[in-house]
C-alpha cells in the first residue's frame with residue numbers, strides 16, 4: 690500500500706466527492722479533510738468563523754479564499770496529516786490551489802493524485818435534493834440510491850438526518866454556476882501538473898470506488 694498519499698477530490702457539488710473520500714480514508718488509513726464539514730461544525734458550535742462562513746454558504750457562494758486557506762493549512766499541519774490525507778472540497782479556486790502548492794513545496798512535498806469525479810449537471814440537482822446528511826458525524830446518504838437502514842436516522846450514530854440548507858434547488862443551481870466559473874479550471878491546473886485522473890461518477894458508488902482504487906493501488 691502506498692503511504693503518505695496526498696489526494697484531492699475534484700468534481701461538481703454532489704458528484705460524490707465526500708462519499709468516495711470517506712471510503713478512501715478508511716481503506717488507506719489517512720484523514721479525510723472536508724472544508725465544508727469544518728465550516729458546518731463551526732456553524733453548529735456557533736463560532737465566529739461559522740457565523741461568517743454561513744453568510745456565504747447559505748447563498749451557495751464560496752467562503753473567501755483567505756479564510757478557507759487559513760483553516761485548511763492549520764488542519765494539514767496537524768500530526769495525523771504526516772501520513773497523507775484526502776482533501777474533499779478544497780481547493781475550489783486557482784488561488785487556493787496555488788497557496789497549497791506553495792506550502793507543500795516549502796516542505797518538499799506535492800499532491801500525488803487529483804481525482805476528478807465526473808457527473809453531468811443534469812444529474813446533480815436530483816442527487817442534491819435526495820441527499821440527507823448527519824450533522825453529528827458527517828455521514829451522507831441518498832433517499833433513493835444510498836438510503837439509511839432506519840428512515841431518517843444515521844446508521845453510524847443514530848442522529849436525525851437533515852436536508853442541508855444549501856441543497857435546496859435554487860441554491861444548488863447557484864453552486865453549479867460557481868463550480869463552473871471558479872472550480873472547474875482546477876481540472877486543467879492539475880492536468881498540467883500530471884496528477885489528474887478522472888472517474889465516471891454516475892455509476893454505482895462501489896464501482897466508482899473500484900475505479901479509484903485501480904488508480905491508487907491496493
Ligand code: ADP
Pocket residue numbers: 700701702703704705706707708709816817819820821829830831832834835890891892893894895897
Ligand atoms: P459531494 O461531496 O461531491 O458534494 P456527496 O458525496 O455528498 O457529494 O454525494 C451527493 C449525493 O449523491 C449524496 O446523497 C450521496 O449519497 C449520493 N451519491 C454519491 N455517490 C453516488 C453514486 N455513485 N450514485 C448515486 N448516488 C450517489
Ligand code: AMP
Pocket residue numbers: 702723724725726728745746747749750751752753754757777778779780781782785855864
Ligand atoms: P461542501 O460541503 O464541500 O459542498 O461545501 C459546502 C459549502 O462550504 C460550499 O458551497 C462553500 O460555500 C463552502 N466551502 C467549502 N469548501 C470551500 C472552499 N474550499 N472554498 C470556499 N468555500 C468553501
